[in-house]
Amino acid sequence: xxxxxxxxxxxxxxxxxxxxxxxxxxxxxxxxxxxxxxxxxxxxxxxxxxxxxxxxxxxxxxxxxxxxxxxxxxxxxxxxxxxxxxxxxxxxxxxxxxxxxxxxxxxxxxxxxxxxxxxxxxxxxxxxxxxxxxxxxxxxxxxx
Amino acid sequence: xxxxxxxxxxxxxxxxxxxxxxxxxxxxxxxxxxxxxxxxxxxxxxxxxxxxxxxxxxxxxxxxxxxxxxxxxxxxxxxxxxxxxxxxxxxxxxxxxxxxxxxxxxxxxxxxxxxxxxxxxxxxxxxxxxxxxxxxxxxxxxxxxxxxxxxxxxxxxxxxxxxxxxxxxxxxxxxxxxxxxxxxxxxxxxxxxxxxxxxxxxxxxxxxxxxxxxxxxxxxxxxxxxxxxxxxxxxxxxxxxxxxxxxxxxxxxxxxxxxxxxxxxxxxxxxxxxxxx
Numbered sequence: 001x002x003x004x005x006x007x008x009x010x011x012x013x014x015x016x017x018x019x020x021x022x023x024x025x026x027x028x029x030x031x032x033x034x035x036x037x038x039x040x041x042x043x044x045x046x047x048x049x050x051x052x053x054x055x056x057x058x059x060x061x062x063x064x065x066x067x068x069x070x071x072x073x074x075x076x077x078x079x080x081x082x083x084x085x086x087x088x089x090x091x092x093x094x095x096x097x098x099x100x101x102x103x104x105x106x107x108x109x110x111x112x113x114x115x116x117x118x119x120x121x122x123x124x125x126x127x128x129x130x131x132x133x134x135x136x137x138x139x140x141x142x143x144x
Numbered sequence: 145x146x147x148x149x150x151x152x153x154x155x156x157x158x159x160x161x162x163x164x165x166x167x168x169x170x171x172x173x174x175x176x177x178x179x180x181x182x183x184x185x186x187x188x189x190x191x192x193x194x195x196x197x198x199x200x201x202x203x204x205x206x207x208x209x210x211x212x213x214x215x216x217x218x219x220x221x222x223x224x225x226x227x228x229x230x231x232x233x234x235x236x237x238x239x240x241x242x243x244x245x246x247x248x249x250x251x252x253x254x255x256x257x258x259x260x261x262x263x264x265x266x267x268x269x270x271x272x273x274x275x276x277x278x279x280x281x282x283x284x285x286x287x288x289x290x291x292x293x294x295x296x297x298x299x300x301x302x303x304x305x306x307x308x309x310x311x312x313x314x315x316x317x318x319x320x321x322x323x324x325x326x327x328x329x330x331x332x333x334x335x336x337x338x339x340x341x342x343x344x345x346x347x348x349x350x351x352x353x354x355x356x357x358x359x360x361x362x363x364x365x366x367x368x369x370x371x372x373x374x375x376x377x378x379x380x381x382x383x384x385x386x387x388x389x390x391x392x393x394x395x396x397x398x399x400x401x402x403x404x405x406x407x408x409x410x411x412x413x414x415x416x417x418x419x420x421x
Contacts, residue, residue: 031421047420048350048351048354049350049420050348050350050394050413050415052397053394053397053398053399053413053415056397056398057399078420078421089420089421090420090421110421113420113421114418114419114420114421115418116418117418117420118350118394118415118418118420119418119419119420119421120350120351120352120416120418120419120420121419121420122351132351132352132355132416132419133419134417134418134419135351135352135385135386135416135417135419
């Protein structure tokens, strides 16, 4: 399942939901907020999503992963709203009979989510500027 | 006891002889509902209530394909404006009453015409709505004109009056209030047409687009359904920095291609480069 949440991600509970007695491997990925981007000091960030389309694409990506890789369970949760440095922005978990498929599927899911799901990151920098990431020419003047 | 005189038959008359100067194109040809030119839609509405339906037009409109298959009554008098059409119809069919409707009433409805016909007072020279949008002034362009009106109108005309509102005001017109003021609203300018009658899509904004447009969504008239042209127009309007090559399109919560075709009521979103994860 794919979820958006404005609450801190409860990784342990998500990990528990992947349990499957046929699984020999469980791979999880946690994306966290770092304090720099492109050489600039980042103070915090915000995620905004287009929820209806994000759910649709997120579920489609998980279904594609199940079709491409021999896996048992797959889930992904993405944050919205404000995050501090070190906060968990995204969580992906896959269980499979064997580790290779679990690693590959987990990598496929996070890469495809970053590429396709309509979620946008707005970074607040130490110099007071704010920018929508990946958006050439989208700098905003001053704080907002 | 005298037998009451037979009720004059009620015919319909669509007024389509106007020059549409403010609209800049023929108002009779504009389509509001079902893509049907409004002169034809108005004629169809009148035919629900009236025994025969005619179109009042200028003599030079006789060959207009827009009026194909409709019975025409060309203007026969040397008077300007809608009065000419009404008088010409009464001269052509002296025993009939006419339910007259202008061809620029986009919200005209079967109910409004039925209510007018039901309130008809054949003993009065005319039966007409009071238009709340005009401070209750009589509305001559959605009204019933009895055969007796012609003589009275000629008398008033001889006194210099040609405005149908003033003529109906000067006579003992039977008045009624409309159940809904909207259907008496007319569309005279391109802005009127656009505002009320062009179908729209809802454009939803996210991320940088929401920040720059300063709103989560807006209605956009579907004058043409080309997504690239809509994007370019919104880009110019709101100062979006992104070219089309870095923007994706979603229609009704699903990704779509730039050559997708929009339908009225669709929800459209332009998707700036995503940056999740």
